Structure formats: C-alpha cells, structure tokens
Amino acid sequence: xxxxxxxxxxxxxxxxxxxxxxxxxxxxxxxxCIDSNLESLNEKIYNRIxxxxxxxxxxxxxxxxxFGIPVVxxxxxxxxxxxxxxxxxxxxxxxxxxAQTLDKAAKATGVNFIGGYSALVSKxxxxxxxxxxxxxxxxxxxTDFVCSSVNLGSTKTGLNMDVVxxxxxxxxxxxxxxxxxxxxxxxxxxxxxxxxxDNPFMAGAFHGVTEADEIIxxxxxxxxxxxxxxxxxxxxxxGTLCEKVKKTAFxxxxxxxxxxxxxxxxxNVPFGIIDLSLAPTPAVGDSIADIxxxxxLQRAGAxxxxxALALLNDQVKKGGxxxxxxxxxxxxxxxxxxxxxxxxxxxxxxxxxxxxLEAMTCVCSVGLDMIAIPGDTKPSTISGxxxxxxxxxxxxxxxxxxxxxxxxxKGVGETVEFGGLLGHAPVMPVNQFDCSGFINRGGRIxxxxxxxxx
Amino acid sequence: MKKTVVTVVGKDSVGIIAKVCTYLANNxxxxxxxxxxxxxxxxxxMMIVDVAVCSKDFxxxxxxxxxxxxxxxxxIKAQREDIFDSMxxx
Numbered sequence: 001x002x003x004x005x006x007x008x009x010x011x012x013x014x015x016x017x018x019x020x021x022x023x024x025x026x027x028x029x030x031x032x033c034i035d036s037n038l039e040s041l042n043e044k045i046y047n048r049i050x051x052x053x054x055x056x057x058x059x060x061x062x063x064x065x066x067f068g069i070p071v072v073x074x075x076x077x078x079x080x081x082x083x084x085x086x087x088x089x090x091x092x093x094x095x096x097x098x099a100q101t102l103d104k105a106a107k108a109t110g111v112n113f114i115g116g117y118s119a120l121v122s123k124x125x126x127x128x129x130x131x132x133x134x135x136x137x138x139x140x141x142x143t144d145f146v147c148s149s150v151n152l153g154s155t156k157t158g159l160n161m162d163v164v165x166x167x168x169x170x171x172x173x174x175x176x177x178x179x180x181x182x183x184x185x186x187x188x189x190x191x192x193x194x195x196x197x198d199n200p201f202m203a204g205a206f207h208g209v210t211e212a213d214e215i216i217x218x219x220x221x222x223x224x225x226x227x228x229x230x231x232x233x234x235x236x237x238x239g240t241l242c243e244k245v246k247k248t249a250f251x252x253x254x255x256x257x258x259x260x261x262x263x264x265x266x267x268n269v270p271f272g273i274i275d276l277s278l279a280p281t282p283a284v285g286d287s288i289a290d291i292x293x294x295x296x297l298q299r300a301g302a303x304x305x306x307x308a309l310a311l312l313n314d315q316v317k318k319g320g321x322x323x324x325x326x327x328x329x330x331x332x333x334x335x336x337x338x339x340x341x342x343x344x345x346x347x348x349x350x351x352x353x354x355x356x357l358e359a360m361t362c363v364c365s366v367g368l369d370m371i372a373i374p375g376d377t378k379p380s381t382i383s384g385x386x387x388x389x390x391x392x393x394x395x396x397x398x399x400x401x402x403x404x405x406x407x408x409x410k411g412v413g414e415t416v417e418f419g420g421l422l423g424h425a426p427v428m429p430v431n432q433f434d435c436s437g438f439i440n441r442g443g444r445i446x447x448x449x450x451x452x453x454x
Numbered sequence: 455m456k457k458t459v460v461t462v463v464g465k466d467s468v469g470i471i472a473k474v475c476t477y478l479a480n481n482x483x484x485x486x487x488x489x490x491x492x493x494x495x496x497x498x499x500m501m502i503v504d505v506a507v508c509s510k511d512f513x514x515x516x517x518x519x520x521x522x523x524x525x526x527x528x529x530i531k532a533q534r535e536d537i538f539d540s541m542x543x544x
Contacts, residue, residue: 002535004489004500006542007459011531066512068533251541258540 014069017224018286019252021259022279023073024063025200026056027207027215027272030084030116038088042101045084049076049105049114052214052269057110059266063259071259076106077205077217078116086128092135099139099146106145113188115205117148120195123157123444133163136170140185141177147188147203151195153390155397158447159193164390165439167191168383172406175375179408182416186405187338187370191386193393193400198273199329204366204401215272216264217329220256221279222248224286226312230294241295242315249276249319257324275329276320277365278312280340282423288312288333289342300343301352309333310363330399332365338418338425339370347426354385354428362392367401372416372425375408382406384435395448456506457486457535460519464528466497474501474530477522481509497528502535 013019033044053076060074078084081098089095099117106114117139119129136148150167153159171186178185190204197208200217207215229248233240256274264271280287288309289300295308313332320327335357337343346352354371361367367389373382386402393400407416410427417424460478462470471488478485483503490499508515516532523530 001487001502002459002538002542004491004498007461007500007538008493008498010538010541011461062513065516066534067537068531069537254540255537258536 011068013222013225017222017228018281018283019222019225019255020070020072021218021256022221023075023200023219024056024060024071024259024263025075025077025205025217025219026053026269027077027198027211027217028052029207029211029213030079032213034084034087036087038094038097041085041088042097045098046101046105049078049102050108053109053111055267059263062266063262067259069255069259073112074110075200075202075205076109076111076114077200077207078102078114079207079209080116080118080120082119082126082129082132083209085132086126089128089131092131092138095132095135096139096142099135099143103143103146111145113145113147113202115147115149115202116207117146118150118206120151121160121163122151122154123160125160125163133166133170136189137173137177137185140174140188147205149190149192149195149204149206151192153193153394155194155394155451156447159387159390159394159445161387161439161445162442164383164387165380165442167386168379168381168439171382171404172379175406175408182418183375183405183407184418187403187418187422190401190403191390193390194398196329196399200275201277201279201330203403211272212270214269216260216267216269217272217275218256218260218263219275219277219279219329220252221277222252223278223280223288223291225252226278227285227287227290227294230291234294238311242311245312245315246319249316250323252276253320253323253327271326273326273328274320274324276316276327276331277329278316278333280334280336280343281421282339282341284341287340287342288335289340289346293342299349299351300346301356305356306359306363309335309360313363313365330365334366334369335360335364336369337371337428338423339421340423344424344426347428354430358388358392361389361400362396366399367393369401369403370405370422370425371403372405372407372427373430374411374427375406376411377406377430378436380434380436380439381430383439385430387439391445455504458503458505458532459535459538460501460503460530460532462497462499462523462528462530464497464523464526467526470497470526470528471499473522473526474519477519478503481515482507
C-alpha cells in the first residue's frame with residue numbers, strides 16, 4: 001500500500017513545484033464537415049466541435065478535483081483548416097470566417113485555445129493552402145483563441161522555400177495587424193518542419209489527417225519538479241544526474257498517463273498519446289533555465305548549455321517512454337523565452353542570444369519559441385531565421401519550429417508584455433546583415449540524402 | 455472498493471484525528487490505513503479510506519473535508535489513490 005512519504009512527495013510536487021497536467025487536448029477531425037457552401041461548412045464545423053467537446057471542460061475539472069492535480073488547460077485541435085475549407089473558400093476572407101467559427105466554438109465550449117488554423121505545405125502549396133496562409137494576419141487579429149500553424153518542410157520532402165519567403169511576410173503582417181496589442185497575433189502563429197500530427201501543445205496543435213475522428217492527447221509538464229529533484233544530486237557525476245532526470249520524468253509521465261486514461265474513459269474518446277514536455281511558465285520556479293542553473297551553469301546560455309539541454313531532453317524522453325506505451329507529440333524540453341522567467345533573466349543579463357538559442361534548438365524538442373524581435377525587422381530577415389531553424393529540423397530528422405514576434409514600434413532593450421501563460425519578453429537583437437538575395441530565390445531545398453531509406 | 459487518500463497537513467492541535475474520523479464514520483467511509491509524521495514542524499497525517507459506500511458524491515465529500523480543515527487551521531485533501539499508485543508503483 002502507498003505510504004505517507006510517497007503521498008507527501010506527490011503532493012509536494014503539485015503544491016510546491018508546479019507539477020500539473022498542462023493540457024488535455026481533444027483532437028477533432030473536420031473532414032466530415034467538408035462542404036462546398038461556405039455558410040453550411042461553418043455551421044457544420046461549429047456544430048461538430050460544440051457537440052464533441054461539450055464535456056471537455058467539465059471532465060477536466062472533475063479529474064482535477066478527484067485526483068488533486070491541476071489540469072491547467074483544456075484545448076481543441078482540428079483538421080488543418082486549409083483542407084477542411086478547400087472546397088468552400090475562394091478568398092482569404094472566406095477562410096477568416098472559418099477562423100471566426102473556430103473562435104466562437106472555442107468560447108462556447110470554454111476551452112483556452114483551439115488549434116488547427118493550419119496548412120501542411122512541406123512540398124507544395126495548393127490554392128487553398130495559399131489562401132489560408134494569406135488569411136492568417138486577419139484571422140488572428142479578429143479572433144481570441146485561434147492558433148495557427150504552417151508546416152513548411154520535412155526530412156522526407158525538403159524545405160518549401162516559397163512558403164519560407166511567404167511566411168516572413170505573413171509573420172510581419174500578423175504583427176502589424178495586432179500592433180495595438182504588442183503584436184500578440186504572432187504568439188499564436190508557429191511555423192514547423194516535421195510537425196507531428198498529435199501535438200497537444202499550442203500554438204502548433206492540429207488534428208492530423210492520419211488521426212481518427214476524435215482523440216485525446218495529454219501534455220504533462222513539470223520543470224519545477226525536475227529542478228527540485230536535481231537539487232538532491234548536486235555535484236554528482238553525469239550518470240547520476242541522468243538517472244535522476246529519467247526517474248523524475250517517469251513519475252511525471254505516469255500521472256499524465258492516468259489523467260489521459262481517465263479523460264478518455266469519461267468522454268468515450270480514444271486515447272492518443274502523452275506528450276511529456278518540460279513546458280515552463282512565467283511562474284517562479286517553473287523554469288527550464290533554473291534546471292540549467294541547478295546543473296551547474298551560471299545562466300542559461302553559458303558555454304555548456306547546449307550539452308545540458310541535450311542530456312535533459314534525451315533523459316526526459318527515456319523516462320517518458322518507459323512510463324507510457326504511447327508517447328508522442330513534441331516530448332522533450334521547450335525553451336521559450338517569454339514564458340520562462342529564468343530565460344528572460346538570461347537574456348536581460350546578456351547571457352543568452354538568438355544565435356545561442358538557435359544552437360540549443362538542435363537538441364531541444366521544438367525550436368525558437370516566443371522570441372520578441374525588433375518590429376522593424378525585414379520580412380526577408382524573418383524568413384532567413386525561419387529557414388535556418390527549419391534546416392536544423394530537416395537535417396536532424398526532428399521537429400523544429402519558429403514562433404517569432406516582431407513587436408511593431410519596439411526595439412532592442414524594450415520589453416513586451418503578453419500576460420498570462422505567454423509572459424513577457426525583452427526584445428532581442430537580430431543580425432542586421434541582409435539575406436534577401438538568398439530568400440528571394442524561391443523553389444524548394446531538396447530532401448537530404450539520409451531521408452532516402454526506402 | 456474505491457480507495458481514496460485523505461491527507462491532513464497543518465499545526466498539530468487537539469482533536470484533529472477525532473474530528474476527521476467522526477466525519478468519515480458519519481458518511482460510511484471505512485478507514486483502511488492511517489499514519490502520521492511531523493515534517494518541518496507540521497503535522498502530516500495520511501489515511502487510506504474506502505469511499506465505495508460513501509453517502510456523499512466525491513465532490514461534496516472532498517469539499518466538506520476541506521471545510522473541516524479550514525475550521526481547524528489545517529489543509530485536508532481527498533484524492534483518489536490512483537494518482538499515487540501511478541506515480542510510485544510499476
């Protein structure tokens with residue numbers, strides 16, 4: 001039988017170290033809603049989401065109460081809108097109506113975010129994909145909870161550089177459309193290489209076309225738990241350190257597995273995957289940077305940070321895989337800047353630069369995340385940063401992403417405040433040398449040689 | 455059997471266990487195991503109870519225990535045992 005010390009350990013993790021289930025994300029396929037009439041499509045989408053997800057928030061709350069663990073977010077991901085809206089939408093404005101329908105459905109069901117205003121264009125772009133991408137600035141400016149993502153490359157297909165160029169402009173336009181709110185639209189827009197179909201985390205969640213009609217994916221988190229656990233192995237060798245990370249990740253994932261199973265049973269929706277990601281929040285102690293400091297680095301960004309992140313990411317995966325039969329999504333360690341107080345401190349102290357963050361994304365689970373850059377950054381420069389990040393994903397056969405926020409009207413040294421989970425961020429300097437000649441070439445970068453495994 | 459873990463954390467005072475046990479008995483909740491310890495000067499008690507025939511639904515049960523805790527300046531939580539089992543048992 002469980003003993004009092006085990007109970008106290010679990011409850012300390014929850015109460016003192018911010019252990020939580022970060023999200024229960026309900027994936028909903030919209031393929032059955034496809035219609036050539038826009039009005040009818042919107043109606044079907046709204047009805048489908050509000051019917052399937054009507055019990056999502058109450059279920060999350062009931063689980064929270066019964067197990068005594070916070071379920072911070074309840075979210076929905078849907079089939080990429082560029083697919084669902086392909087036969088009905090003839091203009092970007094038509095697509096904006098879908099975004100507004102998704103927003104309305106999110107509000108009606110009480111979820112925090114709805115993801116899937118997306119296009120999958122890693123090799124080529126259909127007319128519908130392009131219309132959706134061009135609608136993103138207006139869609140994100142006129143909605144509150146809709147998240148958008150564009151997958152523009154993969155190890156198998158190479159990089160779609162036409163879309164890389166386009167996304168530089170779209171990110172810039174999205175910032176401009178929401179300039180009155182510190183360009184917050186860009187916090188809900190992410191570009192991917194090798195995007196997973198079952199990611200429960202925003203802004204990049206969408207319900208992939210490889211998925212069933214409905215699915216429950218759960219994201220667990222706990223950087224604070226990890227940091228606390230590492231206190232007990234201070235100064236020990238790497239073998240001991242790695243073992244500790246692995247065991248802690250195992251414990252956290254098991255809780256996620258339990259919650260996922262419960263949610264799946266109660267909602268009668270199949271369980272998909274657990275995404276074990278150390279996802280920081282602005283709360284004190286809930287920080288990846290603090291883990292680096294506990295490992296022995298003065299600040300995140302100091303020499304050794306990439307190695308520290310590599311071992312953290314790998315051991316988290318190893319512990320997680322042992323704890324759940326179905327681990328998926330992004331699983332690893334996120335390194336957002338604005339959402340992590342320790343990372344913000346590191347940037348403000350001059351320890352962490354955009355270039356070091358890029359190096360770190362070679363070994364983290366996602367990529368350049370929630371990074372505020374000067375509002376006057378040229379679209380081609382944004383495309384250049386995206387291209388670099390996507391190339392890392394393509395060559396290393398991993399997911400990479402870029403969520404950059406050119407804050408209109410602000411420059412290096414100023415701070416931008418997003419509030420809530422999105423936190424605040426110092427505007428970081430960007431390399432000023434021009435890359436437009438490279439970006440303007442257009443076309444595709446071919447898939448790397450090691451992708452030919454057939 | 456539906457096992458639930460009830461934890462009581464707070465400053466030690468006369469009658470904490472008595473009050474919690476009385477509440478449990480009044481609601482047909484059987485105590486399977488009970489242990490206590492002092493951590494950092496705070497009284498920590500854990501009970502494993504069976505709520506299979508509890509006369510209240512879980513939400514009311516947990517809420518009323520919380521209220522009793524409030525009256526005695528301690529924190530009382532009721533959680534399904536599964537969360538601890540998942541984390542600490544293979």
